[in-house]
Amino acid sequence: MRISTFLRLAAALLCAVLSAHSVQAEETLRDQARKLFDPIPQTAPATPNDPVTPEKLALGKMLFFEPRLSDTHGISCAICHNISIGGVDGGELSGDRNVKLAGREVQTVLNAVFNKSQYWDGRASDLKDQVVNSVMANPKALLKSRGGPMAINPVELTASKQHAIDQLRSMPAYVDAFKKAFPEQPDPLVYENIGRAIALFEATLITPDAPFDRWLVGNDTALSEEEKTGVKLFIDKGCASCHNGINLGGGAYAKFGVVTPPAVEHLPADDQGRFGVTKDIADRYVFKIPGLRNVELTAPYFHNGSTFDLSKAVSVMGASQLGVALSDDETRKIVAFLKSLTGRQPEVTLPILPPRSH
Amino acid sequence: MRISTFLRLAAALLCAVLSAHSVQAEETLRDQARKLFDPIPQTAPATPNDPVTPEKLALGKMLFFEPRLSDTHGISCAICHNISIGGVDGGELSGDRNVKLAGREVQTVLNAVFNKSQYWDGRASDLKDQVVNSVMANPKALLKSRGGPMAINPVELTASKQHAIDQLRSMPAYVDAFKKAFPEQPDPLVYENIGRAIALFEATLITPDAPFDRWLVGNDTALSEEEKTGVKLFIDKGCASCHNGINLGGGAYAKFGVVTPPAVEHLPADDQGRFGVTKDIADRYVFKIPGLRNVELTAPYFHNGSTFDLSKAVSVMGASQLGVALSDDETRKIVAFLKSLTGRQPEVTLPILPPRSH
Known part of the structure; x- marks a missing residue:
């Protein structure tokens, strides 16, 4: 066997191994993601207590x-x-x-x-x-x-x-x-x-077909490599422990500043969150975990809208909620993933409303 | 000839004469109306100085x-x-x-x-x-x-x-x-x-196919008899001398209170109308004659929105602009005609606007 032939074979073998490894990694990440997240359905959810007409x-x-x-x-x-x-x-x-x-x-x-x-x-x-x-x-x-x-x-x-x-x-x-x-x-x-x-x-205002959802249901090319790394970081760093489910949030409550209190600009003292509703001292500065669907479109962020910068919001969350100092590169990749949560926006034709006489 | 046969023939003849008279009246009214008004076109008007793409x-x-x-x-x-x-x-x-x-x-x-x-x-x-x-x-x-x-x-x-x-x-x-x-x-x-x-x-937000327009272009049944009488009154009383053209107004200026000043609630002294633009003393309390298309939908009326009642607005106009005291019946018929100016409203799907980051 000539050396060049050997090298070509070795290279082919290495490619096959790497590719299998990559396919496996993709599947592992998707399996992990599927346990944490669900895609937005194509049609509005059923409302058994109040059937739609x-x-x-x-x-x-x-x-x-x-x-x-x-x-x-x-x-x-x-x-x-x-x-x-x-x-x-x-x-x-x-x-x-x-x-x-x-x-x-x-x-x-x-x-x-x-x-x-x-x-x-x-x-x-x-x-x-x-x-x-x-x-x-x-x-x-x-x-x-x-x-x-x-x-x-x-x-x-x-x-x-x-x-x-x-x-x-x-x-x-x-x-x-x-x-x-x-x-x-x-x-x-x-x-x-x-x-x-x-x-x-x-309930009809839903946004299916986000790139992330298309990837989640099996389309490998719906996310870029950077976005996939973002998914992995989002899971590995712990973001998904709160931001999970169909809306990547919206399902539970959490104290803002559970590890380290954020700067006062993000958490002014006078808004004590869910404490105002329950009067339970344990609910001081507790807020509903916001969903992250279409987060690219919903700036400014946090309950008081204290920043328009999604990277900053991610970075503050890492420090306050997880005690993690995310690198600029990690933040960038998480933000790339978050932008893949933008779905197909509802197509709504304006209704014509009746005239009034007083 | 038996008397009953004679009566039937006479009745048929009378009907034919009345009907011919009615057709003639309808044509006369429509001819008159066509000289004063134009229908809203089906498509947006051309904009030669700035072609649409x-x-x-x-x-x-x-x-x-x-x-x-x-x-x-x-x-x-x-x-x-x-x-x-x-x-x-x-x-x-x-x-x-x-x-x-x-x-x-x-x-x-x-x-x-x-x-x-x-x-x-x-x-x-x-x-x-x-x-x-x-x-x-x-x-x-x-x-x-x-x-x-x-x-x-x-x-x-x-x-x-x-x-x-x-x-x-x-x-x-x-x-x-x-x-x-x-x-x-x-x-x-x-x-x-x-x-x-x-x-x-x-310029695309136009409302064609109002009942009045369908009548104007030849559909006899598009207006009720009451509405047709309203058209006739609107012309005969002089309303159409200002409210004419495609928008039944919008084409010229007029002093509010040209015959009799209206009540101060409709014409407060501090808004002198077009005088503010031209500084010409002749323009004191002069306003653009408002168009009456879709007037049923655009309450409240007058430049200061002083009434939601279209009948009252018609009555004030009659007295102030024409020196005419319209009877309740006349006002009712004119209002019926005005409501026939409501056209097909534009069907507009909401645009999806881009996200911003600051």
Whole structure:
């Protein structure tokens, strides 16, 4: 055997071994990932307690875009949960309005149906509860009854229930739409049904087919090597111990600063998180673990929107939650992975809403 | 001939005569109407000075819905010119925000391309001018230079030109979209082009196929008898002497209170209308004649949004502009006609806007 032939054979053998090793590594990483994460489904999840009908969905969409539900007639769900920009607002708006008045950054409506609870402090158990008991509860009454810091949000729609009902009742097209959506009820234009319809529409706002999900279900080329290394780092460093499940978060609570308190700019003392809801001292500075789906679109980050820089947010998380100082290279790769969580955004045609005469 | 046969023949003859008379009346009314009004076309009007391309339209739509053009990152064109509710806002919003700060009710963006000028005082000559020179001009500078009452509007986007440009330049997808929209320019992400693109998108927001238009082009059954009588009254009483053309208004200026000054609630002394723009004493309390397309959707009415009641608005107009006391029956029929001006609303799918990192 000539030496060159031997070398070619040896090289081929080495390639085969490396390739098998790489395939094995890919499979091992994917198996690991599949135990931790689930892809966003192609269609909205079933709602066994409140079956979807086209009429309910049509009504829910109208109400989601309906500014006349608010006392000022200027704020709809769609303004702060802007479907064009990741289901959140433009950043400074909440930085200004919400942080000053209600304390926290807007959370995205996209894929929110997969969260175990709603809000940074989890005070709403589901989307209907978020609409009915929180968003549209009378802000003045809430302000008076405010049990703890940041326990309520008086600025969302600043809508009183009666005002919302009165507005809708004044528009015959809404009376008709409620009858069609809830045909079993004699007088369906009631507050509870506003929440039911909006929640069902919101449940359709999901973002399947992110590169990460396509990789997770078997497409090897859906992620770059850098992004795959990011997945591995995200798991190995411990990020996935909190950020897991379908939304990579949204399923549990955690203290912000469990290892090392973050800088005060990220965790101002006056917002004690879930403590405001439970009054349990163990819940001081505990927040719902935010989901990371479409995180590239939802800046600024943290409950007070204290940074627009995703790399910085990753780095702060590493230090505060894991006691890990991530290198710039590691952070870059984790960020590359996080950007692979951006899915196909919902295609929503604006509803045409009925005229009103007063 | 038996008497009953004679009666049947006489009745048939009478019917034929009445029917011929009715057909003739219908044709006469339609001929009269055709001299005064034009239907909204099925497609957006040509823009010979700035030919439409799919890339320009796509960019214009993004910018129309882009809240990050504003200094607060919370206000886009689409919020006050809400396509879901007739291209205006929810009423009290402008009643509160605009009247306090800028003095006037939002005018609809729908069919605005057919107006001869923009704003209640006509200070913008076209849609591009409205965007470039008015909406997004630096509000602080404008406030200082404010020449006359209500001559500028500092609240629209409260956007400074440089801020808008900086925001867009920070998003690679916008840099790319401007290059594709204006391929002949080396550095197309400039202020003028924001206005050009938005104006071209806005020109597509037209509402063809209103019942009145279908009648105008020959469909006898598109209007009810009451609505047809409304058309006749609208012409005979003199309304159409100002409210004519494709938009039934929007083409000229008129003094509010030309015959009798309206109640002060409808014409507060401090807003002198076009006088603020021209400084010509003849323009005191002169306003652009508003178009009446989709008027059912655009309450509240008048430049200060002083009534939600279309019947009242018609009645005030009759008295102030024509010196005519319309009976309740006449008003009802004119309102029925006005409601036949509601066309097919634009079907707009929300754009997905690029993420930003600061």
